[in-house]
Amino acid sequence: MRWIFWWALGCAALSAHGQPRPWPHEVSDLPVNPAVTWGRLDNGVRYAVAPNAEPAERVSLRLLVLAGSMHENERQRGYAHFVEHLAFDGTRLYPGQTLHATLQQTGLARGPDVNAHTHTDRTIYRLDLPQPTPERLRLGLGVLREFADGMMLDPAEVARESNVILIEKRARDSHSQRAHAAFMRFLFPAGPLTDPSAFGTEESIRTATAAELRRFYETWYRPENLVVVAVGAIEPAAVAREIATAFGSLPARAEAAPVVNLGPLTNPDALVVGVEPSTDAAGAASFLLASIAPVLPVDTRASVQEMLLRTMAFDALNRRLDLLQRRESALLLHASASYSSGPVFQQALLRIDTSPREWRAAVERLEQERRRALLHGFTPAEIELSRERARALLQHAATAERTLLSEPYADALAESIAAHRVFLAGVELEQIALSAVERATPEECLEVFRHAWGPGHPRLFASGPFTLARPAEQFAAVFRRSAQTPVKAPRPAAPVHFAYTDFGRPGKIVARDHVGDLDLHRIRFANGVRLNLKSTPFEAGRIVYGGRFGTGAAGEPGRLPGLRAFVEHGVTVFGLGRHDQHALRQLAAGQLSSLSITTGEEAFYIAGVSDRAGAERLLQLLAAQFTDPGWRASDLPVVQQRIVAQLDETLRNAGNYLTARRQELLTGGDSRYRLPRPGEVLRYTVRDFRRWFEPQLQHAPLEIGIVGDFDVEAMVQLASRTLGCLPRREPGPVPRPVRFLPQLPPTHETIPATVRQAAVQLAWSVPAPRGVRVEHHLELLADVLRNRLMQEIRGELGATYAASCQLWRSDVRRDTGYLIAALVCEPADVARIAETTRRIADRLARDGATAEEFERARQPRLLDAPVQLRSNGYWLGMAVAAAQSQTEELERPRQRVLDLEQATASDISALAAEVLPAERASVFTAAPEKTP
Missing domain, CATH: 3.30.830.10 (Metalloenzyme, LuxS/M16 peptidase-like)
Structure with a gap:
């Protein structure tokens, strides 16, 4: 479809506003998409509806509002984004914080299924409905109608949400973001295009009033500025009728604003x-x-x-x-x-x-x-x-x-309509x-x-x-x-021919089986390489690859801490022995594929993607990486600069830094779990990297999984001519043991940040694995805790933008894991937020989960499970990539739905009582040395 192509190229356009809007195809010589039903209600609201088969029993609803940050005047900076936030803080039918609870009980997860985004020229509200019965469809359209003209914009909510927005603004601050903002100010010194972030200024956010926000809301959320989009398991005519019922009575509540003056969009006459x-x-x-x-x-x-x-x-x-x-x-x-x-x-x-x-x-x-x-x-x-x-x-x-x-x-x-592009x-x-x-x-x-x-x-x-x-x-x-120096015409470059097509005699298969209920093929070649294949119809023409080899960070030399940072960037930049990075890009001109290697706890991870035509080339590139990697000393400065730049961004972000520091502390200061130091990165040579990494490429055990649209036997033959030809894989040296601590005293870290940004994280050690069922229950417990944190710390206190809770298991010590809660907040608030989080978790441990909040956690996962089971990425990550080395993981797709169906609030409450008592929490906080 056209969007795939244009998003790859970055294409959009300006829409007109303040008057009845034609569809893009009505003023173009391009043909209209026959799959889409286009319509316009009498009040000016438009809709676009399209049936779609994947995923089954799902409907995606969008409310496109043709108003964004460029429609704000000088006193309204950030108002479009502010109004978007307030949509979830109380409407006519869903007062206060009740909307998310209602949608979660219906099966919509906060974030993945319910979200909104503000851009320069538009705001988009997103609902993804599972099992779209007529009642659910009416509920979804009704919620979108509430966003269109039912926001309460309560002064108390405005005051609370202003703090949330400021925390979000600071959390997203980075060196690259500040540089981009400065560039935009240079291009557009005045006018609505000056701030590309849509956040506005701290002053405009802090001083915004409910009356001023309502004026912006009613001015721009007009019928002719609204488009309803519905795609999925629907009958277009029936959905069009429901849209008319939901939106047909929507009035224009204020006069249309004049056309926005964007200022000059031209170049200067001389160099500036x-x-x-x-x-x-x-x-x-x-x-x-x-x-x-x-x-x-x-x-x-x-x-x-x-x-x-x-x-x-x-x-x-x-x-x-x-x-x-x-x-x-x-x-x-x-x-x-x-x-x-x-x-x-x-x-x-x-x-x-x-x-x-x-x-x-x-x-x-x-x-x-x-x-x-x-x-x-x-x-x-x-x-x-x-x-x-x-x-x-x-x-x-x-x-x-x-x-x-x-x-x-x-x-x-929705994006094509906003950009006034024919779909x-x-x-x-x-x-x-x-x-x-x-x-x-x-x-x-x-x-x-x-x-x-x-x-x-x-x-x-x-x-x-x-x-x-x-x-x-x-x-x-x-x-x-x-400009006074003559420039010559470019010289035609010599053609480049791919050098890695013959790896010798195809590898012999010594073992093969088929896991029938998962339709998974497992193959082992004579050289020890393990191959796992699952052919699916989920994504036409697309194949994903995931694998693991070697010892990863666990094998990093103790005398060279941080050397693992070279893997991610070095593999790409150093290229191959017979092709440097430029030649590889030239050879990939007609290939839609990518390949990367990163460092994990106990292995190096391979990730790749290709279309069907590119499968052979990707496997050839992977085999070449193992047999003839490039070790170009001339590329070392580029690798070092990229690593140091990445480290700098991490060190200046409280949440990212604290995540890395937490892992180091929980392992007793093990150098393999700490951030590399910039000085270390600049000191290491290509020889240092090669001496450690080359033996891993040459001999370490290798397992790779491939999932997607391919013929199994053809893929087996491709693998036998590439991966099956590699030198024999042998077990490597046993890595140094790692020790995870069950609990630590409170730890506070300072970071050299230039913005007012802080982070709070709590970790509770979880029981040793007792099967996939308990893992699924721990995930539900994490969701229950997150919902409570979002309700109390964001919804009631307005003291965080986002809270996440997730289960983390060590790959080195399979008996070790933690439930992690992470929040961002104001630096002055770290102690209060840490204690509040600990207290909320402890209350969950003592009182258990209610039936209502248990269902709010379970329903989104239960209704999303069939979608996950039709996802190549899920199969690759959860089962296929390590189907031979971690056979216990095959139980995940088998038990996922059953475990969720059979789970009870009592199960989750019992786990909470075991994991979340206050005395078991390890508390980590981070804030800048000086608050600006």
């Missing part, structure tokens, strides 16, 4: 430079060269085809910049090009990340590579690679449409777009590339820890001097 100082511990500087233009008001065949050509051009430039970064890795940490079309403006962008001392090289490369492309265009070989990728995306979109899930289908339909069927998109892709020439791609940079001069923006006296002036001077 903006600089944002930063304290990023990773020490990197970013340089962005950007051009903006208004979005096209109408979606047409011509605009679709132009977007395709533009995407091909930027794809070609991206590969060119990737090669540049490879050649100059000592200077450039990252180089990329992109083109995006948001709700109100389009943007062409070039970006280079480098060390601050290499700022001259970054500025020069930005100016010259853009100019080189504008003057000389692209080679036929570059455009051919772009053609391969576009073709693969289009073909995959058409295939994936056959089993598209209702939830992303509904999201895509094409995948087959129609393929027919319209493929013709443009196949006949595209380098000259046509150059023409649309030049048009993307528009009239006027692009802006240059830099962020980083600069020590220059006048950085903006110095950057501008280097940019202008660089």
Whole structure:
């Protein structure tokens, strides 16, 4: 379907407002999607309804409100997001905090099934209904109607929710978010586009009144600004009647607001430079060269085809910049090009990340590579690679449409309406777009590339820890001097041929069985590699891969703490022996696949995805990773910078830091469970990494699971020619033992954060495994506790944005686990929130769970279980990936529904009494050293 393709490319557009709105296809020459029923009520409310088979017995409802942060005036910053929050804090039919309780008892989980999001140009409310009986459908539509004109906006709720929003705003703060916000302020110094977060300012949130919020609500939540979307197990005509019943009486309660003045969406006549100082511990500087233009008001065949050509051009430039970064890795940490079309403006962008001392090289490369492309265009070989990728995306979109899930289908339909884009069927998109892709020439791609940079001069923006006296002036001077340097046409790159197609004699199968009730095939090759396969019809054309090998963090050398951080980034950046990272990207132009390796507690984890055509290549890449990895010392600075940047973000986020620190403390300070130190990362060499990791690749036991749309026997043959040919796998050294502590005294951590952000986490050790049934009951207990925390700490106190509760089991010590509760809050509140959480859990231990709250926890899981059992990801993670090494896990899919059906409130109460007494809690808190 078209949404898959456009979301991959980043495409949206601006909708008109303040007047009756046509459907996008009514003003376009593109064909309407025949699967969707489009309608408009007399009061102006519109609806789009589509039947869909997957998942069975589910309906996804959306209320699209064509109002977002760009519709706020200066005094209303953050109001659109504020109103969205208040939708769940009391309506006519659901006063106070009763809405979530009602929906949970109906089977909708808070978060996954009930949610809302505010964007620049729109707000979307989401309900995903299980088993959509007529009564449930009316309930869901009734809730959406409550959101449309039934919010109470009680002053007490406004005061409480303002604190929740401020906590959310701070929790989402990060270096990258602040840099992006500064970039947007540079592009749009004034007007509604200045703040991309939709949060508003602390002052506007704190001073907002119920009357002012109601004025915004009634002004923008008008019938002509509302669209109801329904996708799933429905009969369109019947649903259209229910929508008319629910929304037909909705009135316009205020005068329509005038059209929003967005300010100029043009480029300056001469170079303008903006600089944002930063304290990023990773020490990197970013340089962005950007051009903006208004979005096209109408979606047409011509605009679709132009977007395709533009995407091909930027794809070609991206590969060119990737090669540049490879050649100059000592200077450039990252180089990329992109083109995006948001709700109100389009943007062409070039970006280079480098060390601050290499700022001259970054500025020069930005100016010259853009100019080189504008003057000389692209080679036929570059455009051919772009053609391969576009073709693969289009073909995959058409295939994936056959089993598209209702939830992303509904999201895509709502987003396309908001963006005023015609919602094409995948087959129609393929027919319209493929013709443009196949006949595209380098000259046509150059023409649309030049048009993307528009009239006027692009802006240059830099962020980083600069020590220059006048950085903006110095950057501008280097940019202008660089413009006087002649640039040559790009030289055609030598063709690259994939070098890893023959791994020798196919591996011999020495054991094979079929687990009939799970339709799972288990195979063991003579070299010791274990392969688990499950073919499913759940996602047409898509295959997922998951595996494990080696010792993971448990085998990290004690004298080299933190070396495990090199795995995630090093495997990608170092490439293979005969193909560096750039060559691999070039070879992957027509392949829709990805492969990664990360470090777990007791193993290294493999994760991959491909379409059917890419299965052989993915297995070849995986086999090549085990037999001929790249160990390029020239790439070390890039790997180190990425690790340090990731660590910096973690250290500046209270919740993420506390999670890592908690694991270290619960293991008595074991270095394998602590965050690496930046100094350690910068000290280690490729030789250090290779000496530890290479033996794991060469000989460690390997097990891989594959789930998806494939023929089992064909996949067995592919695996035998790749993984079956690997050197024999042998048990490795026994890792150092790890010790988990049942309880710790309260621990407070300080972090070098620059925002007012704090975190609270409590851990209770849970009983040793007593079967899958008890595990499922512990998950229900976690849900009951989370609901209480959300009700009391967020709903009543307004002292947190989110609370999570989950079960964590160690993979190294299978007899060890914890129930973890995690919350974010104000720094001054950490002691109170920690004690309140401990007290709420203790009360649950003493008094048990009520029948009502037990059902609120059980119903969403019970009704979601059939959906999970038709999910490739669930099968891979819960059963298939380790079906031979952890055979006990096969009981999870077998018992999931039965355990939930037979569970009682008494079962959960007994577990609560065993796990949650106050004296068993370990309390961890984190807050910044200084509160801004």
